[in-house]
Each structure stands twice: as structure tokens, then as C-alpha cells.
Amino acid sequence: MIPFRKMNGLGNDFVVVDARRHPLTLSADRIRALADRENGPGFDQFIVIEPAEAPSVATMRIINADGGEVEACGNAARCVAALLLDETGGPEVRIASAGGSLRAWRAEGANIAIDMGPPRFDAASIPLADGAGDPLALTFDEADLAAYGPAACVNVGNPHAVFFVPDIDVVPLTTVGPRFETHAAFPQRANISFATIDGPSSVRAVVWERGVGPTRACGTAACAIAAVGNRLGRLDPKVDVTLPGGTLSISLVDGRIVMSGPYALDWTGAITEGGYIRNPVPAAV
Structure with missing residues (x-):
């Protein structure tokens, strides 16, 4: 045993x-x-x-x-x-x-x-397919996928794509999550997050986790959301990310991500x- x-x-x-x-x-x-x-x-x-x-x-x-x-x-x-x-x-x-x-x-x-280490924003580290586009504003040709706007992509130990949307509650996660995960833009597939910003230090999110599906919480997704949100000037260096299972505190300290929960x-x-x-x-x- x-x-x-x-x-x-x-x-x-x-x-x-x-x-x-x-x-x-x-x-x-x-x-x-x-x-x-x-x-x-x-x-x-x-x-x-x-x-x-x-x-x-x-x-x-x-x-x-x-x-x-x-x-x-x-x-x-x-x-x-x-x-x-x-x-x-x-x-x-x-x-x-x-x-x-x-x-x-x-x-x-x-x-x-x-201490989860530094976020990596370059296409090769995420990784993205050659010629996929801007890692922080990755667009999709398919009309139903393009409706969610550009993805902000990052590697925080694994690949993530984050979509900032007005309301996470209306996202059909089980429909679009697997399509984004396996999209040709992501040669190693990707974790897919949809996030709604309630303020510069508060975000709500749902996650389609690579190889798992919908999950109550994803720590690296919370790190990814905080990292790209800060990089885009939309979030403070310290932010609470609330997922269906609860809240994680994420801080960006000297270029590194610290997660607490x-x-x-x-x-x-x-x-x-x-x-x-x-x-x-x-x-x-």
C-alpha cells in the first residue's frame, strides 16, 4: 500500500x-x-x-x-x-x-x-507559437473567441492567458476554456483565466486549468492575474484575487511574485x- x-x-x-x-x-x-x-x-x-x-x-x-x-x-x-x-x-x-x-x-x-519567482512575459518563455502576436495583447481570429478581447499572457512557472472581462459570471467557462487551452497559439497549452477588476487591489476570477478543467482555485492563475494586471497598469503591486474557493493575497516584491493563502x-x-x-x-x- x-x-x-x-x-x-x-x-x-x-x-x-x-x-x-x-x-x-x-x-x-x-x-x-x-x-x-x-x-x-x-x-x-x-x-x-x-x-x-x-x-x-x-x-x-x-x-x-x-x-x-x-x-x-x-x-x-x-x-x-x-x-x-x-x-x-x-x-x-x-x-x-x-x-x-x-x-x-x-x-x-x-x-x-x-515566493513563486519572477513572472516571464516574453513569447518564448510562455511559450507562444511563432508569430502568435503580442504576449500582453494576444488576439484571436475566431469570432466567438475574439469576443473576450485580447489575452495577457505570462509564465509564472507554467503558461497562463488572462482575459479581463466586465463580468466573470456570464463567461461560459466550460465552453470557451478548453478551446483557449488547446488553441494553436499555445504549443504547450495554457491555463485560462477570466478576471473582473473590482478595484486596483481587488479582482474576481474563474479559471479553466490546463489538464484539469474548472477548478475551485488556481494559485498560479492568481499570480498570473496579478502580474499581468500590474504590468498593464491596471492593478496595484498587492492585490487580493478571489476565486470560487476563496481569496489569495498576491504581492509583487522586487520583481518577484509572493503568494499567501x-x-x-x-x-x-x-x-x-x-x-x-x-x-x-x-x-x-
Whole structure:
């Protein structure tokens, strides 16, 4: 059996497996089966904690519900950071990931803060297809997609496209989200956000997450919205981004993005040969 923790950040939920002592090998098919919310524990991302070289305490691997591995997940990073901070007892930890090295520490209340690194606005880093257009004002030829205006694109460890719209509540996310995600402009696909600005420090957003679909919250999307909004002169360096699952505080500090928000341990369980079991009492960290 493979023990795991079921965790979430603002409803963006994860199965977290500590594989630092015993390497984990699960097929993409098995991960997709476990992601099924009726027959498995269900999750947006499957998180694997693996060994790392100093100064990182551990490596975080992120596998979406569709079985594809991705570079970054801000909400999962807070969950993993909380476990590692409890384990080490130190004031901060560093976590290696495919999207870059992350520094994490305890913030106000029970929140965890993560230095997500600098946003990258150039087309090659996002990445955009050759000749796609201006990364901060990317337009689309399809009439129904063009109706949402230009996208402001950025890489915050993974690729994002942000559409600032008058009212997120009327966006048909499940219809346009997958079309933008897989558009030819995004050779590695993209996370798609629609954001409504309520003031220079307050934004509401909904997110179609690459390889997942609609999600209660997306930490890197909140970072992307704050970064492009500030770059365009529409948002202050510190902004609250409210998603369906709750609010994240995002600050731009010396050219880097700092995200702060909550995390939760929901329950524990184990992956078995034929499925999974759920434990009634959370295990000690």
C-alpha cells in the first residue's frame, strides 16, 4: 500500500504522496483512475514529494488529473510547504520543482507564503507559437473567441492567458476554456483565466486549468492575474484575487511574485493494488 494525504488549498484538491524513502511508479492510466471522484479519492492534481539536493528540502512533482505532468501549482506548493515546515521546524523551506525553486514560510494566521519567482512575459518563455502576436495583447481570429478581447499572457512557472472581462459570471467557462487551452497559439497549452477588476487591489476570477478543467482555485492563475494586471497598469503591486474557493493575497516584491493563502489536511488514506482505502483519523505529519 502507498500512504497518502488528501489536502486542499481553497478547494483545489490533491493526493499527496511522500516518495522520498520509497520511489513511486504509477502509470498515467492509474493516476487518471485515482482522480475519478466517484470511484477514486478524486483530485485536481497528484503530488509526489521526492528527494532534492540542498538547499531544497524536497522536490515536488505535479501530475494533473488527466495524467500529464506539469511544472507548477501554487496551491499544492502551500500544502507541501506546510508539511515540510512542520517536519523541519525551521522558519522557511525551499522546494524544487520543474517550474523552478520555491521558497516558503509561515505567514499571517495559518497561511503559507510562497515566493513563486519572477513572472516571464516574453513569447518564448510562455511559450507562444511563432508569430502568435503580442504576449500582453494576444488576439484571436475566431469570432466567438475574439469576443473576450485580447489575452495577457505570462509564465509564472507554467503558461497562463488572462482575459479581463466586465463580468466573470456570464463567461461560459466550460465552453470557451478548453478551446483557449488547446488553441494553436499555445504549443504547450495554457491555463485560462477570466478576471473582473473590482478595484486596483481587488479582482474576481474563474479559471479553466490546463489538464484539469474548472477548478475551485488556481494559485498560479492568481499570480498570473496579478502580474499581468500590474504590468498593464491596471492593478496595484498587492492585490487580493478571489476565486470560487476563496481569496489569495498576491504581492509583487522586487520583481518577484509572493503568494499567501491557506491550506488544509482533509484526510489520509492509502493506494492499494485494486483501488484505495480511506483512514478515518488524519495521521501526524
